[in-house]
Amino acid sequence: MNKKHNLFPYIRRIAFSNSLDTCITLFILLAVFLLSTITIKWLLFGADWAVVIQNYPLYAFGLFPADQRWRPALWLLLLISLTIITLVGPRWRWLRKLLPITWIGVIPLGIVLLSGGLGLLPVASRYWGGVTLTIFLTTCSSLLAFPLGIILAIGRQSDLPLIKFFSSIYIEALRAVPLIAILFFGQLLIPLFFPIGVEINRVIRAVLAFTLFVSAYVAEDIRGGFQSIPKSQEEAAKALGLSKLQITQFVILPQALIIALPALTNQAIGLLQNTSLMAILGLVELLGISRSILANPLFIGRYMEVYVWLAGIYWLICTVMALLASHLEQKVTIEKLTIKN
């Protein structure tokens, strides 16, 4: 359609073609106008944003001691840089080889920076919070669930009946239980399995619970990838004398991961949103800290402001994740997997 010449006839055709269409169009326009004026009016004049403006550090870092806030900030900064470096995809082979190790290092580094030790002031896990904790839960659980999911997916395809059986049982069991139940399990039951005196940090317990849950879904996504790879790929690899392990590692798995990538990034975004469930279990991640702020007598009744602000932050983080994911998809796919004859 040539926009300049045909815009008016086009609008008339889609919106005002008969009297009923015209009525509906006018009604919708009116509704949109009223809603947006009310919203904008509230945003600019009705709302009292003090509850947001005065609490930026809380939203970002939770109750982390003020003089130690550089630690979570540093971790977030490193995480963002690492993400960018990974997405840009460095040309040098040595750096590309280093990347996976660095990603594995993100978890212990985060734990050390947050909890202290090694010369840093110890900070108990109940002081971890805000966006930092949300990102920490998401990142650590994703990074742990990804390899576990791959192992489970391979296990489910295994020729060894016992491995196949246990992988299937695990995947089916975890998919059959609601996430919140697993999170309760993580908070209340995991401590019972450890001897008295050994106490595992509540955040780590949450990470473990999320990992157990998400890995089952990751495994299923990757299995979908496995199944869409034609048998002829495996035959070609066999004919070259590759071993079973090598076939999986170099031929089947890379292709399965490329195919599963959209589903996997979806899992990551879903996981980020699901971390808000931890607010119910007493962690002060982004949602939890907001509820604490609302409990402050100074800001009583400022629900609208806080929840609109929260929605904005979640939207922003998720949108950034989705954009990064689609960038990654374009980068890896580049029509590689469409074979023409």
Added chain:
Amino acid sequence: MTSVIRTRKLVKTFSKGLRALDEISMEVKKKEVLVVMGPSGSGKSTLIRTFNGLETFDSGELEIVGIPLHSDHNERNVREIRKRVGMVFQQFNLFPHLSILENITLAPIKVQKQNRIEAEEHAMSLLSQMGIITQARKYPSQLSGGEQQRVAIARALALKPELLLFDEPTSALDPERVGEVLDAIRSLAEKGMTMVVVTHEVGFAKEVADKVLFMDSGKVIETSTPEVFFTNAKHERSRKFLNQIGE
């Protein structure tokens, strides 16, 4: 001359009692080019796929490049055979996520533990031999069918095989691309590569084959030189087949 393939009374039965291979006894000697022909469903693909262990068989004897393979399909022997026997498929079966160069060097690096530089040099020389050296950094989906099949041949050659198997290498190609692939196979024959080629290309068979093996319903009907087979086939069944394909 030593034999590269030897089979004795090879039998493979499908579930309904149908015999895909019915007491196949045959031999391919070193530097020989054997062309296998036959109507579809005659078992020629099954036969060629037993030669590198992609298909199992129920009874009989099979010896490939001096390694015996029995109906128990000993995993170690099968892998040893695959390291020394190359195969080219009808649908090319290149790895779409790897570049052309990576497709060719994967097995030399991972199976034969060659170092990368050495493997890449060899791969480049194979690509230039196949006339597609400029495509080394591209991905399979960016190449034409004929080019992909030549990459597949280069990939099979990368392990310096003693025997090459071709399973209808030109059947999936556009007609104008068939020639370039046949030329590549022909030049290998001239260099003395031992090959088994399943094909319907009569002109190619006449020119390149040392022997033509004709199969029908899982049986070897006749094995003749191309001169005899295409002008004066011994069996009624062979003559009928040649008639049908217009020779």
